[in-house]
């Protein structure tokens with residue numbers, strides 16, 4: 172496997188930091204350059220040994236890098252790509268970790284004229300509700316999926332290298348179209364996050380209930396853990412994948428209407444059937460793990 176000589180991580184937080192940490196542990200990277208907006212976070216990353224060199228200017232951070240990972244919030248990925256493009260080494264491979272893919276690809280193509288062949292769009296399906304470099308964990312990607320959404324003209328060697336690096340940090344890597352990715356993750360990731368935020372917000376807006384949060388059990392914690400996720404990150408995801416999310420939000424509303432109807436008509440048999448079908452599907456397909 173080809174070693175990374177100089178890795179530039181733009182956005183040294185949970186996702187970029189965890190990737191860099193594991194590559195370092197494995198001896199697969201010679202030098203890690205970190206780029207962030209302020210030196211407080213970068214100093215923390217230097218202290219934790221996640222990065223070796225720090226810059227606040229992304230054009231300086233990518234100089235001489237053979238691999239650049241864009242691990243910033245979704246809304247900043249394309250503008251940063253535009254900013255660094257003139258400063259990239261000719262053969263540098265660029266990848267990202269954004270939670271939605273079609274909007275990032277379209278925005279990069281719009282800003283640069285076309286989506287560069289050296290750009291391999293990616294998305295690790297691993298994370299947690301904490302953010303920042305303090306939360307970085309070299310084991311974050313073990314046995315988790317990473318989805319790549321290359322275009323037909325994406326450089327094959329670049330895809331193979333990014334694929335191999337994600338595999339090396341423990342991930343199971345697969346490829347699909349950006350459109351299919353956005354449809355699937357709107358349903359399985361973006362919708363549940365929005366539902367968790369909505370449930371907590373709704374209860375919070377009913378002061379007549381008193382502090383209901385002191386009476387919650389494990390089920391409420393499981394359902395709403397992800398409502399502790401970063402608000403600005405989820406604003407970007409919701410906006411960028413809005414059309415796919417709206418479709419699944421509609422479908423969920425129809426499901427809730429069906430449930431309400433069964434309650435109104437006291438249809439216990441149909442309620443039990445719905446719960447049993449959902450339980451069987453979950454038990455058959457979901458392996459228990461925390462993220």
Ligand SMILES: NC(=O)C1=CN([C@@H]2O[C@H](COP(=O)(O)OP(=O)(O)OC[C@H]3O[C@@H](n4cnc5c(N)ncnc54)[C@H](O)[C@@H]3O)[C@@H](O)[C@H]2O)C=CC1
Pocket residue numbers: 181182183184185186187206207208212242243244245247251268269270271294295296297298299300301302303304401404408
């Ligand atoms: N948190 C999660 O569970 C997952 C997040 N993602 C994606 O990964 C990306 C990063 O998320 P996290 O690592 O969780 O966030 P994070 O907040 O832990 O890290 C992002 C870092 O980028 C820095 N940053 C923000 N804007 C910047 C800019 N303009 N220039 C340079 N640095 C900048 C922030 O200061 C922070 O250090 C997002 O695009 C998100 O959609 C993907 C999979 C899982």
Ligand SMILES: O=C(O)C(=O)Cc1ccc(O)cc1
Pocket residue numbers: 269270295296297298299300360397461462
């Ligand atoms: O915290 C959790 O359980 C998550 O679901 C983490 C997560 C957040 C965003 C992604 O794009 C992928 C994974």
